[in-house]
Amino acid sequence: MTDRVRRSNMAASEGPSFWLGNETLKVPAALFALNRTRLCERLRSNKDVPKKSIVLLQGGEQTNRYCTDTGVLFRQESYFHWTFGVTEADCYGAVEVDSGNSILFIPRLPDSYAVWMGKIQPPEFFRQKYAVNEVRYTDEISSVLASKNPSVLLTLRGVNTDSGSVTREASFEGISQFVVNNAVLHPEIAECRVIKTDMELEVLRYTNKISSEAHKEVMKAVKIGMKEYELESLFQHYCYKRGGMRHTSYTCICGSGHNSSVLHYGHAGAPNEKTIEDGDLCLFDMGGEYYCYGSDITCTFPANGKFTPDQRAIYEAVLKSNRAVLSAVKPGVSWPDMHRLADRIHLEELTKIGILRGNVDDMVKVHLGALFMPHGLGHLLGIDVHDVGGYPEGVERIDLPGLRSLRTARLLVQGMVLTVEPGIYFIDHLLDQALADPAQACFINNEVLSRFRGFGGVTGSAKGDPPL
Secondary structure, eight states, X not given: OOHHHHHXXXXXXXXXXXXXXXXXXXXXXXXXXXHHHXXXXXXXXOTTSOTTEEEXXXXXXXXXXXXXXXXXXXXXXXXXXXXXXXXXXXXXXXXXXXXXXXXXXXXXXXXXXXXXXXXXXXXXXXXXXXXXXXXXXXXXXXXXXXXXXXXXXXXXXXBOTTTOOBOOOOOOTTGGGSXXXXXXXXXXXXXXXXXXXXXXXXXXXXXXXXXXXXXXXXXXXXOTTOBHHHHHHHHHHHHHHHHOOOEESSOOEEEEGGGXXXXXXXXXXXXXXXXXXXXXXXXXXXXXXXXXXXXXXXXXXXXXXXXXXXXXXXXXXXXXXXHHHHHXXXXXXXXXXXXXXXXXXXXXXXXXXXXXXXXXXXXXXXXXXXHHOOSOSOOBOSSSSSOSOSSOTTOOOOOSTTGGGOSOOOBOOTTOOBOBOOEEXXXXXXXXXXXXXXXXXXXXXXXXXXXXXXXOEEEOOBOSXXXX
């Protein structure tokens, strides 16, 4: 089925939708109605969820820049977006588990809003916009919920296993009069987010398609003497102009030369500021975001359009591991095993190049692969670029070099979306440590390795491909 047919099928869904016009994707509110239905079905099958339970979520808040009155561009809290698809700030949402009835609570805006921010829309406007059953004001939460006489409010509290941060649990004046359970909801809704619906997959295909096109425009535009940030700007421009993507999924990484070995380059202390030089490899890791659904694309290419023999050798080694994983990945396989597969191919190829010498099985025993690929093979992708659900109860992180960086160690299940992004990096800090360790140094041909110092890195990604 072609992208155009898929998009027209989703666009044909009845009811309201999110659409930014032109060639952007039309996303039906039915996507979020289905998410709510799936969540309620899971909760109803949970023996710890009694009848007359109500899910209560708090959306993201509009914030200002530090102590100023300058607003920070708002992006919805991810769990709230998954459940309601609401773009406005300062809302709450409730779902009655037994019936699936949905209630959106919007802020009661002051008259001054109409002067500075635009028309104040009535509740009925939002009921139709988001296809929910009821819309009330946030100052009515306590009385509206009390009228439902719930047995328990299910609030969201849990740890994000990537960041270590705890989700924000819904709170409002008067919540103390209700029985609250903040333990049941998080694992259930996170697992719902792990498995994507067909409509969610279409949004992810769209975000990754536009981001891939943007990368191609960047590659065509690169010239020696340009600043890295000029290419970041071009990527963002294309994603917004052609795809309606006001946000990126993460901070753009535009590493050239030695900067391409910095895994999360592009941060405030290193803001894609280097001048691109003749002979540099460019490793550009950037992804646009549409309606909170993300993408994650990495491209590595020579700035002058022609690989050196050493650059080509490393590029082809990573390409080989990428293709091997894509051929092996399917429901039921272990994601750590896919990481191990990529590691082994890297070691085999680095031995052929001459950087390593000895028996690959012995290299594996001393975790030599992590010297060149210290990050995990890839991660779940969805509303968050590092999507939730990587380590549910019963799935433990493997505390070994390289493997401990995996953002999930799960067996793969149909409907998951993951990135496949093996890489070979030459990071001085890690190379110096390995050369000082006799268990690893015995495998390294330092004379050959010296040619690759300052080389940077190569990552090859396959992201947003058809799900398992």
